[in-house]
Amino acid sequence: MTAASEGTWPDGADWTGKIYSGGWRQSGGGTQPVTEPATGERLAEVGVAAPADVARAGALAARAQRAWAEAAPQERAEVLLRTARALRDHSGDVRQWIVRESGGVPAKGDYEIAAGLSQLSQAAGLASLPRGEILSPSTPGQTSCAWRVPLGVVGVINPWNAPLLFAMRALAPALVLGNAVLLKPDTHTPVSGGIVVARLFEEAGLPEGLLHVLPGGPGTGEAVVADPHVAMVVFTGSTQAGRAVARAAGDGLKRVALELGGKNSIVVLDDADIDAAAAAGAMSSFGYQGQACVAAGRHLVHADIMEPYTEALIGQADALRVGDPREEGVALGPVISERQAANIERIVDESVAAGARVLAGGRRDGLFYPPTVLDHVARTMPAFTEEIFGPVAPVVAFRTDTEAVEIANDTVYGLTAAVHSRSVPRAAAIAERLRTGMVHLNDVSAKDAANAPFGGMGASGNGSRIGGTANLEQFTQWRWMTVAEGV
Structure with a gap:
């Protein structure tokens, strides 16, 4: 029936x-x-x-x-x-x-x-x-x-x-x-x-x-x-x-x-609230299985806080239950199709073969793909270059604000971004240099409002x-x- x-x-x-x-x-x-x-x-x-x-x-x-x-x-x-x-x-x-x-x-x-x-x-x-x-x-x-x-x-x-x-x-x-x-x-x-x-x-x-x-x-x-x-x-x-x-x-x-599409970055500066940034990053990458044009496809993290941020992000990923979305307590349901699941799997597997490291998740069960955290991600890997449209968070280190901007702008897309810092003027200065149609400070990358103009630049x-x-x-x-x- x-x-x-x-x-x-x-x-x-x-x-x-x-x-x-x-x-x-x-x-x-x-x-x-x-x-x-x-x-x-x-x-x-x-x-x-x-x-x-x-x-x-x-x-x-x-x-x-x-x-x-x-x-x-x-x-x-x-x-x-x-x-x-x-x-x-x-x-x-x-x-x-x-x-x-x-x-x-x-x-x-x-x-x-x-x-x-x-x-x-x-x-x-x-x-x-x-x-x-x-x-x-x-x-x-x-x-x-x-x-x-x-x-x-x-x-x-x-x-x-x-x-x-x-x-x-x-x-x-x-x-x-x-x-x-x-x-x-x-x-x-x-x-x-x-x-x-x-x-x-x-x-x-x-x-x-x-x-x-x-x-x-x-x-x-x-x-x-x-x-x-x-x-x-x-x-x-x-x-x-x-x-x-x-x-x-x-x-x-x-x-x-x-x-x-979008290949959106969440930029985490060295003075950010790490737990708040990781929570926003998890929501941005894992929410609705990452199947959103505004999802965070890159986590750009200052090298000095890479370890605590990554640990916090892994904790967020491990806490998310995957399964039938009608079941109590499930946070992530299936991705939409076998084709989509296979593409997520390909991107992760090719990136791991090229040297990336899986810190959480990384193996699917049919259409169910777990929240996945990758580090050691190079700028030539599919996890960095391609829109994943799945619950995958590639983490990339930077040393200076200028380097963060350069890495974030290294994409044909230009939809949205998020910048985390306890200094709003510092975060705003970075936001001004990002080639995106939308940017959010100390928040998720995935935002939408009926009274706000929504759209991107470049291939977005x-x-x-x-x-x-x-x-x-x-x-x-x-x-x-x-x-x-x-x-």
Whole structure:
């Protein structure tokens, strides 16, 4: 018996084997099973959107968007607030889907729900912001003004590691600013990142045709990017896939917001609180099995405190129980797939063969990979150069603040970082020299806030920012108008 047939919300009778596009309907691409990584149990079956389904959805969305853009901004905001109420009402069932589909512990599900609620409420506030400005006319006697208008249809290609959060982060501002959305959830999490989202907005009374949930693999994503009705693509995923999305979208001169990978450093200076830094480092590297673009992929530690910091980090790793995330006391669940587990194993094994030393963990059991600490990590090893996307903490020593900056910046990525020191001015001086879009002092590297612009530099993205008022720039475009007086 699948989870979808056990009476949990949302009722599987509505959506099993279907897509959401002008209501729940059969797809042209068949169906796909949804499997729980911790147990291998079949949880559900969803429809797979074929290219023809995407084309139909794009046309429906374009038609529905015109009336939506003309609706009062407060009317659009109210839909988001009702969606938030629905999410609160169904939070228990939503948490269960996140845990079982993504392999995260219940606290991870609670975090996604709280963050999704923040995204909805923050985006609702965009409706009350000024949308334009009066300009100084270039010709005396004229009126000149400019205001923001919706882009039209936004395509959102969602990842599996935070499916509810990332869906809400794009959908909420896009919809409240007058756009329609085609959402393609990842094949690993089509329920918590797609079906659940559709049902929440459906309960909230979002007019039909404005949101289309189109599960499927790369072919479905390619169809969303290429659809002529789609004016913008929001993609969260690997840098390699992001480059392909950017190339395809470029052919259509579409706006693209890319939130990609990261090789993020947590820098621990010699005057840091070692226990606090190790706790932040453990959370940054091991939280949700390290499967986050903002995870700490390097621990850069001053040589004078390398031993006590490493011991503290090992203590943090050893205290974390690995297992089925539904079991009491489990801190780390499985990684998302065999492919991901094998890649983590490869990176660690190749680095050990090159001279790195395993101080904790280092051996997987199927999809369960333990918190792993490596030292003697050289800058040529995969553990230093590659994004691991697993619960691995490579530790690298430095001697000076300048050397720490140089090591941290030795990457094509530039997403986030953390710096630990009892001297905030010293930590801030280092932070100013890091090539990252985000940096946090005496904190974790993995942070997100609905009112903050989120994004990276280099191979971590195309400089886009989503969050807070930055959403105005992302999901609208300017229109300029002049009026000649006396005509």
